[in-house]
Amino acid sequence: xxxxxxxxxxxxxxxxxxxxxxxxxxxxxxxxxxxxxxxxxxxxxxxxxxxxxxxxxxxxxxxxxxxxxxxxxxxxxxxxxxxxxxxxxxxxxxxxxxxxxxxxxxxxxxxxxxxxxxxxxxxxxxxxxxxxxxxxxxxxxxxxxxxxxxxxxxxxxxxxxxxxxxxxxxxxxxxxxxxxxxxxxxxxxxxxxxxxxxxxxxxxxxxxxxxxxxxxxxxxxxxxxxxxxxxxxxxxxxxxxxxxxxxxxxxxxxxxxxxxxxxxxxxxxxxxxxxxxxxxxxxxxxxxxxxxxxxxxxxxxxxxxxxxxxxxxxxxxxxxxxxxxxxxxxxxxxxxxxxxxxxxxxxxxxxxxxxxxxxxxxxxxxxxxxxxxxxxxxxxxxxxxxxxxxxxxxxxxxxxxxxxxx
Amino acid sequence: xxxxxxxxxxxxxxxxxxxxxxxxxxxxxxxxxxxxxxxxxxxxxxxxxxxxxxxxxxxxxxxxxxxxxxxxxxxxxxxxxxxxxxxxxxxxxxxxxxxxxxxxxxxxxxxxxxxxxxxxxxxxxxxxxxxx
Numbered sequence: 001x002x003x004x005x006x007x008x009x010x011x012x013x014x015x016x017x018x019x020x021x022x023x024x025x026x027x028x029x030x031x032x033x034x035x036x037x038x039x040x041x042x043x044x045x046x047x048x049x050x051x052x053x054x055x056x057x058x059x060x061x062x063x064x065x066x067x068x069x070x071x072x073x074x075x076x077x078x079x080x081x082x083x084x085x086x087x088x089x090x091x092x093x094x095x096x097x098x099x100x101x102x103x104x105x106x107x108x109x110x111x112x113x114x115x116x117x118x119x120x121x122x123x124x125x126x127x128x129x130x131x132x133x134x135x136x137x138x139x140x141x142x143x144x145x146x147x148x149x150x151x152x153x154x155x156x157x158x159x160x161x162x163x164x165x166x167x168x169x170x171x172x173x174x175x176x177x178x179x180x181x182x183x184x185x186x187x188x189x190x191x192x193x194x195x196x197x198x199x200x201x202x203x204x205x206x207x208x209x210x211x212x213x214x215x216x217x218x219x220x221x222x223x224x225x226x227x228x229x230x231x232x233x234x235x236x237x238x239x240x241x242x243x244x245x246x247x248x249x250x251x252x253x254x255x256x257x258x259x260x261x262x263x264x265x266x267x268x269x270x271x272x273x274x275x276x277x278x279x280x281x282x283x284x285x286x287x288x289x290x291x292x293x294x295x296x297x298x299x300x301x302x303x304x305x306x307x308x309x310x311x312x313x314x315x316x317x318x319x320x321x322x323x324x325x326x327x328x329x330x331x332x333x334x335x336x337x338x339x340x341x342x343x344x345x346x347x348x349x350x351x352x353x354x355x356x357x358x359x360x361x362x363x364x365x366x367x368x369x370x371x372x373x374x375x376x377x378x379x380x381x382x383x384x385x386x387x388x389x390x391x392x393x394x395x396x397x398x399x400x401x402x403x404x405x406x
Numbered sequence: 407x408x409x410x411x412x413x414x415x416x417x418x419x420x421x422x423x424x425x426x427x428x429x430x431x432x433x434x435x436x437x438x439x440x441x442x443x444x445x446x447x448x449x450x451x452x453x454x455x456x457x458x459x460x461x462x463x464x465x466x467x468x469x470x471x472x473x474x475x476x477x478x479x480x481x482x483x484x485x486x487x488x489x490x491x492x493x494x495x496x497x498x499x500x501x502x503x504x505x506x507x508x509x510x511x512x513x514x515x516x517x518x519x520x521x522x523x524x525x526x527x528x529x530x531x532x533x534x535x536x537x538x
Contacts, residue, residue, distance in 0.1 A: 195419050195464075198521040202425025205525060209428055218428075225421045359418040359443075359466035 004152045007035035011156060015163045028134070028160055029059040035156065036120065036149055038136035040112045044083050045132040045164075053087050053133065060112045086121040086133045092154060093121045096144050114139040122153040124161035131161040192236060192354070192363050199229040239365040242372075243353065249292035249377050253402045256296070256331060257287040260321045263300045271308045275316030278304070283323045289331050290402035295373045296333075302366040303335040303393050309358060310339025310391060317390075329399040336392035342385040350383065410437040411536060412454060416447030416473065417462035417491065422521070426460055426491075429525045433532055444468025448476055451483050458535055460528075461515075462491045474507065474515060487535045488515045491523070 011031050014024060025043050033041030039061045044053045082104065086093050097117050108116045118138045124131040134157050138145070145153075203226035210218025257280075264278050271278055304319060311317030317338035324332045342350065349355045351371050356362030374381045377397050385391035413436045415426050423440045430436050439454065441447035444465050451459060459477070463470035470490055477483045507514040517531045532538075 194521050195422065198523055199419065199421040199425065201522045202421060202428065205425060206428045209432070221424065225424060229421060357466050359464070 003037070004035045007031045008152075008155065008159075011159065015159070021164065024163065026057050026059070028156075029057040032134050032136050032153065032156055033059055033061075035152055036136045036138075036145065038120075038138045039114050040108075040135075040137040042083075042135040042137075043132065044087075044135070046087060046130050053083055056132070058112065060114070082119065082121055083133050083135060086123050086135075087130055090123045090125060090130065092123070092150055092157075093119070094145050094150055095119045108137060112137065117141060118144045120145040120149060120153055122150075122157040124157045124164065126158075126161035126165035129165070131164050133157075134160065192232075192356070196229050196233045196236065199225055200233070203229060236363050236365070239363055239369055243365055243369050247295075247376060249295055249373075251290050251400060251402050252293055253288050253290050254293035254296075255287050256289045256291070256323050256333070257282040259293055259297050260300060260323060260333070262297060263304050264321065266301070267304055267308060271311075271319070274308065274312040276308045276311040277318045278308075279318060279320045281320055281322040283325055285325070287323065289397070290400040291331075291377060291397060292373075296377075296397075299370040299373050299395065300333065300335065302370045306366060307335055307337035307339060307391065309361070310337050310341070313340045314338075331395075331397040331399075333395040333397070334392060336390060338390040341387040341389050341391055342383075343387050347383065347385060410435055411458065412437045412439070412456040413458045413460065413532075414439050414441065414447065414450055414454065414456040415460045416441045416444065416450075416465075416470070417460075418443050418465045419462070422462070422491075422523075425523060426528070429523070429528050430532065432525070433529055434538065444470070444473045448473055451477060451486065452480065455482060456486060458532065459486055459488045460491060461488050464492070478507065478513065484513075489528075489531055489535070490515045490518045492518055492520050 011028070014027050014031075025045075029041040029043050031041070032043075033039070040058065041060075042058045043056045045056045046053050082093060082095070085091065095118060100116055100119060104119075105115055108114065114137065116137045116139055119135065121133055121135045123133050134153065136145075136153065203222045206222030206225065207219050208222075210216065210220075210222060260280060260282060264280055268278050300321065304321065307319040311319060319335065319337045322332075322334040322336070324334070326332060346355075346357060351367050352364075353368045354364035356364035371381055374395055374397070377400075379395060379397040381393060381395050383391065383393050411434075413430060415423050415438060417423050417426070417440070420440075420442065427438050427440070430438060439450060439456070441450050445468050447459070447461065448468065450456075461470045461473055465473075468476075470492075474488055474490070477486065477488065504514050516535055519527055519531065
């Protein structure tokens with residue numbers, strides 16, 4: 001079998017396997033490179049919403065900047081007119097050294113570490129729509145791509161186009177993904193703190209304005225903002241301190257069911273106004289357990305507040321606090337809700353410090369603090385969530401002997 | 407009589423909205439309106455076609471970057487000047503965003519103002535937008 005046919009065979013196999021689109025594209029860049037005996041294979045995708053081409057994958061034999069794979073997401077600049085030309089005119093382009101401009105040569109050299117001798121590009125078209133462009137580059141002196149190569153690249157481009165087009169995973173709106181990633185990188189910072197400082201500045205400004213204009217309404221408004229935000233600041237700082245200071249639990253034999261009932265009592269009224277019901281499903285037998293009751297109260301309160309918020313976002317729902325003892329004497333506390341659930345992406349970050357999806361209503365410290373307390377109890381906390389259906393947090397605390405003095 | 411300039415303030419922090427409104431009131435009389443999240447902001451922008459939008463970046467759901475992107479995609483709102491308020495100084499993120507927006511739309515926000523807000527800076531920028 002010729003190597004081109006071998007690669008086509010690989011491509012078909014690849015498309016038939018269950019593969020993520022990103023992986024397909026990455027493999028595709030290697031396949032085209034091999035099928036056409038080239039040093040570099042490049043995949044660019046077309047974003048319909050912005051009508052622009054984006055680099056997606058590049059695979060190179062030579063290492064440039066220490067790597068031979070390029071995975072990025074940059075918009076193809078106007079200076080790379082070959083890719084854009086191929087896409088816009090739906091043309092297969094076959095260029096030899098004398099037709100490649102100096103600028104293009106320098107650009108390829110910089111990016112892929114080779115000086116191009118010949119370049120072959122073919123647009124990926126499916127159902128009359130442009131999907132992207134594939135490109136191969138050869139740097140062997142006097143090399144050129146034959147008519148046969150043109151046919152090969154057209155076959156690969158056409159086949160890949162329909163694979164990509166049909167793929168449910170096709171990123172319809174590439175730039176949106178990028179923008180949202182950008183937002184995410186910012187999410188992890190202590191954005192709450194700056195907002196509070198901003199509001200405190202605002203409060204002072206408004207009080208001053210009211211004083212100068214002798215306008216008592218403004219003074220009162222500013223004063224309210226001041227009070228509200230100094231309270232928020234206090235809570236946040238206390239959380240930060242709590243989070244950053246290691247603390248051995250102050251173990252005390254306490255009634256876990258009582259702790260859960262206290263949480264319910266505190267939050268019930270507020271939750272009811274938001275159409276959220278709080279249920280208790282408590283173990284019936286003895287419920288005394290050796291733990292730090294204040295800290296555990298804090299954990300359950302955090303989880304229940306989150307659960308109420310998740311239900312509230314959905315217009316209402318139910319939160320259940322369940323306690324249970326295992327045969328081995330471990331205590332299990334489960335807080336479940338019928339709220340919005342947590343997306344897969346967010347699920348990875350819920351215990352990250354300062355990660356919040358609640359905007360001004362969250363400090364991004366509730367879950368990290370909860371986890372810290374549970375860990376200090378030598379316990380575990382796990383989460384199970386389904387977007388749109390609800391979330392359930394499970395805390396397992398190992399048995400601890402309160403009479404044990406250290 | 408001249409009609410008042412319309413300014414839309416989009417921020418999920420109601421207290422911050424108050425602050426911005428107070429600072430604006432020190433410049434001149436404006437017809438200000440507020441939105442508590444990105445979606446509401448986008449809706450109000452399309453309905454009211456304000457003369458200026460002051461847009462917070464960090465908001466849950468639709469964040470400021472996405473709102474800006476949507477505004478620029480829409481024929482009716484694409485020319486409205488936007489001042490972005492950034493609660494975090496993610497210089498790299500903003501530079502990225504700036505470059506992209508310039509390339510996509512040939513236009514980027516009028517300015518980026520960091521929180522905590524310095525009133526003089528907002529005044530100066532708003533004056534610039536309205537040529538006051």
